[in-house]
Amino acid sequence: MNRHLAEDNLLAAIDLGSNSFHLAIARLDHGEVRRVDSLSEKVQLGAGFDKDKNLTPEAQARALACLARFAQRLQSIPLKRLRIVATNALRQANNAANLIEQAERILKKRIEIVAGREEARLIYLGVSHTLADEGRRLVVDIGGGSTEFIIGENFNPLETESLQMGCVAYTQRFFADGSINAKALERAIMAARQEVMAIATAYRHLGWQSVVGSSGTIKATRQIMVQQGWASPEGYITKDGLKQVKERILQAKHVSELNLLGLKEDRRAILPAGFAIIQAVFDELGLETMNYSDGALREGVLYDMLGRFSHEDIRDRSAQALLARYHVDNAQAQRVATTADMLYQQVQQPLNLDDEDQDILRRAALLHEIGLAISHSSYHKHGAYLVQYSDVAGFSQADQEKLALLVGCHRRKIREEQKLQLIKSGGLSMFYVSVLLRLAVLLHHSRSADPLPVIHLHSDGLDFILQFPDDWLVNHPLTQADLEEEIDYLSAWGICLTVK
Known part of the structure; x- marks a missing residue:
């Protein structure tokens, strides 16, 4: 493809x-x-x-x-x-x-x-593509509700974190009526320092050669410093420049008086809170200067x-990382994934499945045994939990939930509510993908390295017909028994499985 x-x-x-x-x-x-x-x-x-x-x-x-x-x-x-x-x-x-x-x-x-760490990864990707390589860098992005911190090299993030502090949230908390005073500003700085303190030791230990800020808050602060002559010769935000900005902010008694260098009214309103967060970052991480990048989350x-179009999908690397972390039998995972894709190819058109369905089926097949790292008993349930609550780069929360549903439904008895959850999360296609995964896992229950025979699958969405070569099932009675049991299981979902 x-x-x-x-x-x-x-x-x-x-x-x-x-x-x-x-x-x-x-x-x-x-x-x-x-x-x-x-x-x-x-x-x-x-x-x-x-x-x-x-x-x-x-x-x-x-x-x-x-x-x-x-x-x-x-x-x-x-x-x-x-x-x-x-x-x-x-x-x-x-x-x-x-x-x-x-x-x-x-x-x-x-x-x-x-999720916050996935947001941080995407921010770093945007920033790193807009700057020349400067070795290991710290990237800070101050948003409206959270602030992301990333240490990375080249295009690879090494450490990501998202803290619950942002310029809008802090404006609501410390400057709700627009009034400005030294006490409120210090309270905002101290609250932000307490947040940054939680990651400061680990980040300082990893270290960096350069610091880059992104987001409108950092852009506005740098703009003030550059136009007032408070920035470094390179145009960086500096510790001394922050002192000057603080003095200027405190000269105003209300955000409406912050007519600094033509800042728009909506930017003035959140400037004190944004400044407090920048000051806290400088204080807790011991920064001297901070560069600015236009690259951000959207970039x-x-x-x-682009990576997904170019077959460099971070989600596939993340799936492989989970396989390694939880010591999954890679050969078995690959066998199931190959068979799942073979079944997908045969029913893609009649079931109206697309590339995204193929991708999530492949990843669910690779990860279906991840729960064995906890226990063999109910390992599909353990696997669903690990998939849903692990930090998995490249996945949205909804995608992780879908993947967890597929892993959790890939074996044993299934309930009507699970069918409804699958359809709610991704329509009928998610339901069909779950059926395909169950069949692929079942066909490799023996864990044999011997290749499967040529198998044909036909479906109209309600009837699934699985055809084997003559006498193959007779010579593989355990697979036949598994399929007979699966016929009963799938009937609970309104699916008629016929085996020939």
């Missing part, structure tokens, strides 16, 4: 951040992603929570209105070349599913809520998507 993306093809990424929503449209140019259009709006989703941690109707309306405008810019982009990621605000919102359902109707594309998403 060739998924290569031709030169000059457009691709797009949307970042649904806690402060701003960003759209980036880019063109592939000699292997590099060149941005050709962008749009950004301060939606401030992170400021739209009620006391029950639900996004208010007003916040949801702002988000959906913004996405409707984005949708107009995306009309020339094929859906397979669009990726949408959501971060802290939608990770935290109890009613996130409601907003996502409406947003997906507008954009006609699935939205991925990414990382674009490069990650």
